[in-house]
Amino acid sequence: MKIGVYFCNCGTNIADKIDPEKVKAAITALPDVAYFKTADFICSEDGKTFLEEDLKETRPDRVVIAACSPRDHENTFMRVLAKAGMNPYLMQMVNIREQVAWVTADNERAAQKAITAIRGAIARVRLHQPLEKKELEACPDALIIGAGPAGLKAALTLAEAGRKVVLVEKTPVIGGMPVRFEELFPNMECGPCMLESILGEVLHGDYAENIELLTLAEVVDVAGFYGNFIVKIRQNPRYVDTHQCIGCGECIAGCPASAKNEFNCGLNERKAIDFPFMGALPNAPSIDTATCVRWKGEECKVCKESCPMGEDVVNFEDREQILERNVGAVLLATGSSLYDCTAIPGLGYGKLPDVYTSLEFERILSSSGPTNGEVATANGTAPRSIAIIHCVGSLDPDHRHYCSGVCCQYAFKFNHLIESKLPQTKVYHFYKELVIPGKEGFSLYHHATENHNAELYRYEKIGSLKISAGTKGSKTIKNSSFGKETVTADMVILCPAMVPAAGSEQLGAMLEVSRDRFGFFEELHGRLDASQSKIKGVYLAGTCQAPMDIQKAMLQGMATAGYVLSGLAEGKKLEIEPITAAIDEERCAGCRICLSVCPYKAIGFDAEKKKSEVNAVLCHGCGTCVSGCPAGAITGNHFTNEEILAEIGGMLA
């Protein structure tokens, strides 16, 4: 074997401290070292040309480069090797600058330390194997779960780039939370109007044909991995053909059955066939079979007969279907819900009338809501005073540790809306902390604080607030902390912490996507990769990852689309890094310890053969399974036991 050693002087950075001649004398004495060459800056253009030409001429079997940190130039030199026609993995770098020359006081000892390290590298590099990047076909299309702001933005971005998107939404409507809000902070825009353009684009825009929208649908199974997921989707029946339906609502009027409307938080009733709310898109009603009398055995077909578009628009024979789709990536945009206010009994939620959550109040304010936008107490009168409780369950180790970052802003939005609807009504804000981030939030805050009808009180802990029934249907709010205020209000609005949506747990389990201690889907890295999950090819957008406002959710939707666009492209193969683990079937005893230690679920178990197998696409090459395997059946490419042991031996020889 012919080993070539290159020593970079790095100008004077290395050579001034480590005498190349001394190193040369020690290293050339080792077996198989064909030559030892010094150069000034191997990473410079001249240096790279020198290295390339020299490799072509001398044709060594293995190369050792003693220079700076491999974190600086390992890739540079690997590319030079490849250009010179050598397998780039047949090289080992030795860090004699950052870890020797720059940190050793004594020149003699620096030279000795460099020699030791180079000896280790020589011993190791002998065992290096030529490794190849593998390539794999990948599907450039994506599945998006959740058609709220984040999911919609991601879908449109991908569709505009020509990607096919399967957009799965479990409710009959798209638009997520904000389509239920009459106005949005900070600029008091109308929620449905703002989203209208995006919803319209998704349904009938220029790129709509790239989006397969499945409402009333749920993902029931996901198999495969990045680039090649196979997903099964349960399409629940709507019983109304969305293509033929014109959304006139004739079918609704005659329907004899009704139930609480969950889209209005149960504050009013809807028919068995109905829209979730006026203006909901897609513009077609659906039948709720739990309510419809036909499903209770009656021969009712009022809706079917009242349809002006013909008898087959309403179709009682519609059945659940299981659809299978192939996608390269999965985007989770499943949104959030609110912390359960009954967990804080002192607030009276669920017991006292006129105590509402913020979401309920949003619907009350909405012109498409249960009261068509009229704010009234249970007695039917306009409230003379309304208390808004901020931070319900937030910044509180007994409930939720975090601040959701949006509640103060919508609380001041409420203030504004109350003021315009009921100019005489007093508004009391009770807050633990006021949080109004960003460059736009302040105006609603100033508006509220300058309004003489609004008063702000601070409380210490949510437990220091007690809400009880007062006289004539009013509520008494007692603050036992700080200013010890007691106020009377006819209506109370609670602003609870944002929490992950119901079903996140099952979805996370299905995709093997981990969740943080609050139940939100966990990001790969809080700052670098907040839109990637820890499972390759599964991305996170919107409030399923963390509490955030609409702006951030939209941005994260774009971000996830970015990952798909750059990572997967038509005709582009997936490159698989060769530094992965490989299992020797012969030696694998089937104990499955490797499966339990792999952080990426990259190891599967072949039940028939009773052997573990590594999926090289998912493997990140950490080597934890390699050292964990009791049978020594796993090899960590480029970091094999033999290579590491040889390095240790070489150093200590």
Next chain:
Amino acid sequence: MSGNKKTAGFEPKIVGFLCNWCSYAGADKAGTAQTPYPPNVHVVKVMCSGRVDPQFVMEAYENGADGVIILACHPGDCHYKEGNYRAVQRNRILKQLLSQFGIEEERCRLDYVSAGEGEKFVRVITEMVESVKRLGPLSVNKKRAAV
């Protein structure tokens, strides 16, 4: 005082297993800051501290190392999520094994150094070298030297 005799002129050989993402970068940071530290630790880079097989550590002692140091990302910061927890688990077992061989606990240290902690790297390395100096050469090695 007796320790002084032992340590006089003794320069221990120590093998350091550094994970690629935090600790190796931390060592480079100390380099960029050009803070001198004793040159006794010879670094073996691994992708993650979870890759460090107890066998590597034993091999180091057998080949003449007087000490071994494993440096990992801080708990929760492992580039591969939980490799450093595995390293800690293995290290516990390793320590029991070492005591059976009569190898002092201080000869095997696991610590956390992040990419930004150049100063901590220097401190940990310096402490390690000093503590191994105090212990003197590893007795298995002394025996080997005598043979």
